Amino acid sequence: MALSDADGSFTQVNDDVLFAGVTGDLSSMTVLVEGVSGSAPIAAYATVIDNVSGDAILIPGQPTP
Numbered sequence: 564m565a566l567s568d569a570d571g572s573f574t575q576v577n578d579d580v581l582f583a584g585v586t587g588d589l590s591s592m593t594v595l596v597e598g599v600s601g602s603a604p605i606a607a608y609a610t611v612i613d614n615v616s617g618d619a620i621l622i623p624g625q626p627t628p
Contacts, residue, residue, distance in 0.1 A: 596624075 582589065596605050607624025 594607075596607060609622045609624075610619045611622060612618070613620055
C-alpha cells in the first residue's frame with residue numbers, strides 16, 4: 564500500500580488495519596517504520612485520553628537514534 568506519493572497524496576493507516584489479526588497483549592508493542600523508496604516524509608502519532616479532562620492528547624512518534 565502506498566502511503567504517500569510524488570503528487571503529495573496522503574493515507575492514514577489506523578491500528579485496527581495495521582494490526583488486524585494480531586492477538587495478545589499489545590500494550591508494550593514497538594513499531595518501526597522505515598521508508599523503502601522515495602523521499603516522502605513519514606509521521607507517526609498516538610492519542611491518549613486524559614483521565615481528568617476526558618480530552619484526547621496527541622503524542623508524536625519519536626525518531627530512532
